[in-house]
Amino acid sequence: MILALTFSVVLGTMIGALLYGRRQARAQTMAEWAVGGRSFGMLIFWFLNAGEIYTTFAVLGISGYAWAHGAPAYLAFTSVSLSATVGYWLMPRIWEAGKKYDLVTQADFFAAHYRATWLGCVVGIAGIAALIVYVQIQITALSLIIQLSLGSDVSQLTAAVLAAAIMLAFVYFAGLRSAAFAAGVKDVLMVIIVIALSVTVASKVGAASILDVFALAEEKHPGFGQFPGMQPEAGLSSTWLMTAALNVALGNWILPHMFQLCFAAGSRKTIRRNAIWQPLYSLSYFFIILLGLGALLAGTQPEGGDSNAVLLQFVSDRYPAWAIGLFAGTACLLALVPGSVLLLTASSIFTRNVVRPFYSGISERRMLLVARLSMVAFAGIAVWLTLGATKSLVEIGLSAYAAIGMLAPGVYLGFTWKRAHALGVFIGIVAGYCALLLPAAQLVWNTYFPQWDHGLLAMAFNGAVTVLACVLIPATAFRGVSSSTSS
Incomplete structure (x- = not known):
């Protein structure tokens, strides 16, 4: 029954997503395939954008973090609210620039705004690297769900390859529109399941009420x-907590797929309404953390102590087969939807900003083919990264935010x-990655800024170097279109 329900949820959503995407508009151009023709209304944009609340990072990662650490899981509350505040100001500006200059990717923005195709290529490569790390999160989680559904006899490699193949099928033909349909299905199902599990969790762990779960957790731990x-x-x-939340908030809309989703909105009003209501939607993290505490009280011990699998193991141990199957199928969508959008974004960047500058006469049809083939390659790299990975989903996610944060100063200053120009932004990016990755820099941060999030420190250093470089180096040759996109 578990396998049948899981398969039904995933297959039904896949068929609906493909039919919806193909019926709305056959993806024959990069703009249609990658940003849905720039026409998404409030509801569709909500599920794609604010729907990021319900991902494997959020549901499996945060519940596992609550099980392993307790209070640090509250990062979810603070980071999402701060991100929405930043997004209210930033997202409409991204949308306006995309509409005015016909941008499809984040790297397009850097190339057009700073009038430097080479900078777009550099930013594109950095963005692809961060996206592949983020895809790793989705494949890791989906592999766990596949092993739960098919049995522990399925190897990690087989599960990871199956996860990547299903993910690719979501957007290979119809592009972003397919992901939009699946995002709606995923969110509705997950809200229902999270509420149902939360209502019953107290009885599963010997607590008198939902609030009593917290009291018992404090008593026993x-x-x-x-x-x-x-x-x-x-x-x-x-x-x-404070520095990590700020880093996530500043970097959230800099993630290439979130940046690109802004281009898909139909209007400025759509974007701002999304930002206004998103903090309320994030209150659902209360229930996700509650489930992690329920697993803690139940003595749940996933194989190998893997915190990513805690919620799956808890549901598997304490609930009937039909509930396990429904949860596993919906959890699959948590990985499939964002994972497919991430792969689509990476392939769009590769085609437009890495390949096209060297083949200026490439046709739209050929670009679509290159994008689809590169998407397969990026999925393969993510599978390779998944094998043998031991970090929690939250730790992997924070690593991705730290990496992509190196592009943030170029966006905000833009x-x-x-006076911000291409060479100054490039120098800042190089300095930022050195501050983030070099062992000597890590030693400095640990000595003078103990317990600070290193991603935020590296971003601040990046920004300072960028400003200094732009002040010291003449900007005449690098003047972009800032007066047009900063209104």
């Missing part, structure tokens, strides 16, 4: 609700400072 949580050696203090 003293300090779980305070920072630094149940693992003080991890350094997840309140300082970490909309606020006319």
Whole structure:
């Protein structure tokens, strides 16, 4: 029954997504395939954008983080609300630039705004690298679900390859419109399931009520609700929470797929309404954290102590087969929808900003073929990264945010400072990655800024170097279109 229900949910959604995408408009151009013809209304845009609340990072990752650490899982509340605040200001500007200059990818923005095709190529490669890491999150989670559904005899490699293949099928032909349909199905099902599980979790762990779950968790695991949580050696203090939340908020809309989704909106009003209501939607994290605490009280122990599999194991141990199958099928969609959008974005960037500059006469049809083939290649790389990975989904996600944060100064300065130019932005990016990755830089941060999020520190260093470079180096040759896109 578990396998049948899981398969039914996934296959039914896939068929509906493909039919919807093909019926709305056959993807014959990059703009239609990658940004849905720039016509998404409030409802579709909501499920694609604010629907990022319900991903494997959120549901499986945050519940597992609550199980392993306790209070540090509250990062989810703060980061989403801050991201919406930033998005209210930033997203309409991204949308306006995309509409005015016919942009499809984030790298298009850098190339057009700074009038430097080479910068678009550099940014594109950096964005692809971060996206592949983020795809790894989805494949890791989907592999766990496949193994739950098919049995532990299925190897990690087989599960990861199956996960990538299903993910590719979602958007290979119809593009972003297919993902939009699946995102709606995924969110509706997940809201229903999370509420149903939350209503029944108290009875599964011997608590009198939902609030009693928190009281019991504090009683049995003293300090779980305070920072630094149940693992003080991890350094997840309140300082970490504030700096990590700020880094996520500043970097969220810089993630290439989120940047590209802004281009898909039909109007500025659509984007701003989304940002206004998104913090309310994030209150659902209360129930996700509740389920993680339920697993903690139930003594759930996933194989190998894998925190990513905690919620899956808890549901598998405590609920009937039909509930397990429905949850597993919906959890598959949590990985498939964002994962497919990530792969689509990476392939769009590769085609438009890495391949096209070297083959200026390439046709739309050939570009679509290259995009689809590169999407397969990127999925293969993500599968390779997944094998043997041991980090939690939250840790992998924060690594992706730190990496993509190196592009943030170029975006924010592009909309606020006319003196910013391509060479200064490039120098800042190089400096930022050095500050993020070099062991010597890590030693400095740990010594002088203990427990600060390193991604935020590297982003700040990047921004300072970018500003200094733009002040010291003449901007005449690098003047872009800032006066047109910063209104």
